Amino acid sequence: MDFYERAKMICENIPRGRVATYGQIALLCGKPRNARQVGYALNKGRLGDVPAYRVVSGSGVLSGAAAFETYDMQKILLEAEGVEVKRTKKGWKTDLKRFGWRTTLEEAESFQEMFQKKNI
DNA sequence: GTTCTGACGAACA
DNA sequence: GTGTTCGCCAGAA
Numbered sequence: 497m498d499f500y501e502r503a504k505m506i507c508e509n510i511p512r513g514r515v516a517t518y519g520q521i522a523l524l525c526g527k528p529r530n531a532r533q534v535g536y537a538l539n540k541g542r543l544g545d546v547p548a549y550r551v552v553s554g555s556g557v558l559s560g561a562a563a564f565e566t567y568d569m570q571k572i573l574l575e576a577e578g579v580e581v582k583r584t585k586k587g588w589k590t591d592l593k594r595f596g597w598r599t600t601l602e603e604a605e606s607f608q609e610m611f612q613k614k615n616i
Numbered sequence: 617g618t619t620c621t622g623a624c625g626a627a628c629a
Numbered sequence: 630g631t632g633t634t635c636g637c638c639a640g641a642a
Contacts (some may be wrong), residue, residue: 497641508625514639517624517625518624519624519625519626522624522625528637529624529625529636529637529638529640530624530637530638530639531620531623531624531637532621532622532623532624532625532638532639533624533637533638533639533640534622534623534624535621535622535624536623536624536638537639538623538638539623541624547618548623551623552623553624553625554625554626555623555625559623559624562638580628585631586631591627605618609626610617
């Protein structure tokens with residue numbers, strides 16, 4: 497099983513106008529403790545051109561040190577999709593209550609099935 | 617083999 | 630609400 501392939505697929509399946517957390521992606525990958533690996537993988541660019549701007553840290557804060565040209569690039573992209581991004585002391589922040597990607601049980605299961613099928 | 621590092625997270629104070 | 634500490638696990642050196 498390839499953790500990176502899974503992460504990539506999940507990133508690509510984050511709905512427009514929503515954001516997901518690293519922990520969430522790790523969870524969907526079947527590795528609940530691997531939130532760091534998600535970020536690490538994305539940073540390394542091993543996932544290719546995935547919409548990584550839809551991935552934020554657990555509290556909804558844009559991690560910032562993303563693989564984007566400028567720091568506020570992520571913010572621009574998110575706002576273009578209708579996600580509100582606020583300025584806080586910690587940096588740019590999204591409201592997970594409203595814009596967080598709520599994964600249903602069905603979605604989670606379909607991911608697992610997909611992984612099984614593709615043997616990744 | 618070991619050690620360090622890291623787009624992080626949860627549990628604390 | 631904030632700041633700190635600790636745990637996590639895959640890569641890199």
